[in-house]
Amino acid sequence: MAKKMLExxxxxxxxxxxxxxxxxxxxxxxxxxxxxxxxxxxxxxxxGKSTLALSLMGYYFPPLYYSGxxxxxxxxxxxxxxxxxxxxxxxGTEIAYIPQAAMNALNPTAKIIRFIEDVIHAHxxxxxxxxxxxxxxxxxxxxxxxxxxxxxxxxxxSGGMKQRTVxxxxxxxxxxxxxxxxxxxxxxxxxxxxxxxxMYDLMNMGYIKSMIFITxxxxxxYNVTDDIMVMYAGQIVxxxxxxxxxxxxxxxxxxxxxxxxxxxxxxxxxxxxxxxPGTPPNLKDPPKGCRFADRCxxxxxxxxTSFVTMRRFGELDDDGNAESQRRYRCIVPVHELKETFKxxxxxxxxxxxxx
Amino acid sequence: xxxxxxxxxxxxxxxxxxxxxxxxxxFVLPRLMPGDPVANITARITAGMSNVTATQxxxxxxxxxxxxxxxxxxxxxxxxGNLLRGDFGQSFSQYPRTVGDILASSMAWTVGLQLxxxxxGWIIGNILGAIAAYIRKGFDKVLxxxxxxxxxxxxxxxxxxxxxxxxxxxxxLPLQGGYAQSLIPAFSLTFxxxxxxxxxxxxxxxxxxxxxxxxxxxxSMSIYELNADYVKYSRFMGIKDSKIVGYVFRNAMLPQxxxxxxxxxxxxxxxxxxxxxxxxxxxxxxxxGGITGSDYPLISGATLIITIMVLTTSxxxxxxxxxxxxRVKAAQYD
Numbered sequence: 079m080a081k082k083m084l085e086x087x088x089x090x091x092x093x094x095x096x097x098x099x100x101x102x103x104x105x106x107x108x109x110x111x112x113x114x115x116x117x118x119x120x121x122x123x124x125x126g127k128s129t130l131a132l133s134l135m136g137y138y139f140p141p142l143y144y145s146g147x148x149x150x151x152x153x154x155x156x157x158x159x160x161x162x163x164x165x166x167x168x169x170g171t172e173i174a175y176i177p178q179a180a181m182n183a184l185n186p187t188a189k190i191i192r193f194i195e196d197v198i199h200a201h202x203x204x205x206x207x208x209x210x211x212x213x214x215x216x217x218x219x220x221x222x223x224x225x226x227x228x229x230x231x232x233x234x235x236s237g238g239m240k241q242r243t244v245x246x247x248x249x250x251x252x253x254x255x256x257x258x259x260x261x262x263x264x265x266x267x268x269x270x271x272x273x274x275x276x277m278y279d280l281m282n283m284g285y286i287k288s289m290i291f292i293t294x295x296x297x298x299x300y301n302v303t304d305d306i307m308v309m310y311a312g313q314i315v316x317x318x319x320x321x322x323x324x325x326x327x328x329x330x331x332x333x334x335x336x337x338x339x340x341x342x343x344x345x346x347x348x349x350x351x352x353x354x355p356g357t358p359p360n361l362k363d364p365p366k367g368c369r370f371a372d373r374c375x376x377x378x379x380x381x382x383t384s385f386v387t388m389r390r391f392g393e394l395d396d397d398g399n400a401e402s403q404r405r406y407r408c409i410v411p412v413h414e415l416k417e418t419f420k421x422x423x424x425x426x427x428x429x430x431x432x433x
Numbered sequence: 434x435x436x437x438x439x440x441x442x443x444x445x446x447x448x449x450x451x452x453x454x455x456x457x458x459x460f461v462l463p464r465l466m467p468g469d470p471v472a473n474i475t476a477r478i479t480a481g482m483s484n485v486t487a488t489q490x491x492x493x494x495x496x497x498x499x500x501x502x503x504x505x506x507x508x509x510x511x512x513x514g515n516l517l518r519g520d521f522g523q524s525f526s527q528y529p530r531t532v533g534d535i536l537a538s539s540m541a542w543t544v545g546l547q548l549x550x551x552x553x554g555w556i557i558g559n560i561l562g563a564i565a566a567y568i569r570k571g572f573d574k575v576l577x578x579x580x581x582x583x584x585x586x587x588x589x590x591x592x593x594x595x596x597x598x599x600x601x602x603x604x605x606l607p608l609q610g611g612y613a614q615s616l617i618p619a620f621s622l623t624f625x626x627x628x629x630x631x632x633x634x635x636x637x638x639x640x641x642x643x644x645x646x647x648x649x650x651x652x653s654m655s656i657y658e659l660n661a662d663y664v665k666y667s668r669f670m671g672i673k674d675s676k677i678v679g680y681v682f683r684n685a686m687l688p689q690x691x692x693x694x695x696x697x698x699x700x701x702x703x704x705x706x707x708x709x710x711x712x713x714x715x716x717x718x719x720x721x722g723g724i725t726g727s728d729y730p731l732i733s734g735a736t737l738i739i740t741i742m743v744l745t746t747s748x749x750x751x752x753x754x755x756x757x758x759x760r761v762k763a764a765q766y767d
Binding site (some may be wrong): 135137139165166168169170171174175177179182183184185186187188193196197200201231233234244247248 | 684758
């Protein structure tokens, strides 16, 4: 079995509002990522994807606070480390982040090379400018960036170049886990592909050991990740391999999410697009039972009252191995859910009654 | 670099075009005013004289001296020629002192008062604003309302309050003047001490208001920058907070620098209120004297100096800004 790069157990983090209310944006989240693997995290806006990314780094800024759980990177438990130790020994080296707004992530008045020097000196003050320049030049070449970019300011670069520059800087310390938050949302389709291919190149060359993609673009996740995890209202509702999640979703929410994808395939033009009605619950006062209950078309009285835990279910994958990773959060047994989906026929049927 | 040279050339061209029109206005406007200033001077000098021929002779003499007998274009060419030689003409109200002489002596007082006040106020204000933005909490809650109140005070209001408290109430500082009236300006220790003693109130009245305004500006700029994406990204790459504060400070400073340059440009005309209230012998008091005494050469000399100062500083900002802010530089290249 491959080495576990990232292991998260019951991670819970909260925002404390001005009115002292606790909002648990990440609620008992557990998962793991193995070496050389890519995990995709999907979900609607506001479901806690980005907060999860920030929480994974263990570096908290108000109003975000740690509340419980454990994060282990390559066998080293980082929860409970002092903020300055996290800064020095974790950020950038163990776990690195490509922010959602990569276009604005660079200081407008500093040359790219100065910023890279600051990043490296924050972890290794003794490294000479010459060594840093050589390292940066080498990495920039992999990302197809000319070395004179190093002497430029961010305003002089195009959008795609800025994006690649940020990727180069985020990975310059060879992190074990790279989190990319909507890495390609601001790019056109061809640049998207290129950027993702380059990130894979970096992983194949061993500069990064594992990756987490956070996005709302499911087709992207299916194409580039090994596993997919769907989040809803701060919790994971289902996780499994990319193939299982796209073609055989089990949780009513993941099914709804997959049904709302627009795929340019023959025959899909006439199929009705479905959107999930309603809005996610207010996390200031989350429902006692299933958080998706109010929007679920298969809802039963029990869903509203009983706490729903994550359940595992075994299933044989293409190679005949038991897929222990597959988990879902619903009180209805898997086979009943599947039968219901089948009864409704096809992936894009909007009709159907409660179980 | 070619684009930048073009930009620089264009800026210089516009500098001179603006300057030319300022000079023309300076020349024309006083001459459009009603009344004959030469007749005024003659009347003052010949007051009590009954000899009409002599009065007429004096009048003719002055007309020749001031050149008002010549047609306008000729006068203008002469005016320009004189300006280029640094000759602003002769003051009417303080005749026979030259305008250049009067302006030079009052400029020294004004610059001596304003330059340190503006620079001190700018430095303290920016530091306080940046600290308030970084620390927030209690410090910010105290600083912000105080700054808002101070910067909202009219200049004369604060000056009068200071006069009341320190001059009339506590009687620790003098009420008016640039130095003790019993002294004659000289490079002596006594005179210097007197100047310092008289310096405090006008200085404070300018500094305090300046600190308030600068602190508010810097505070909001810094808060904005502290929430910028590059700050978050720098933090997530493990860069120390002290270093990030440096980035923020530099970026938040940019608008403040143009504020400083503009204040320095308008400095010479800016302290009119403080100078009048404290009867300080600066350019403000001189201009006021010029206006009340219909001293056209003095007024136009003073306004010309102010115009040149404003033009020069804004020209310098335009050029220097390109070097300190790469975004502006990129725009200049276009």
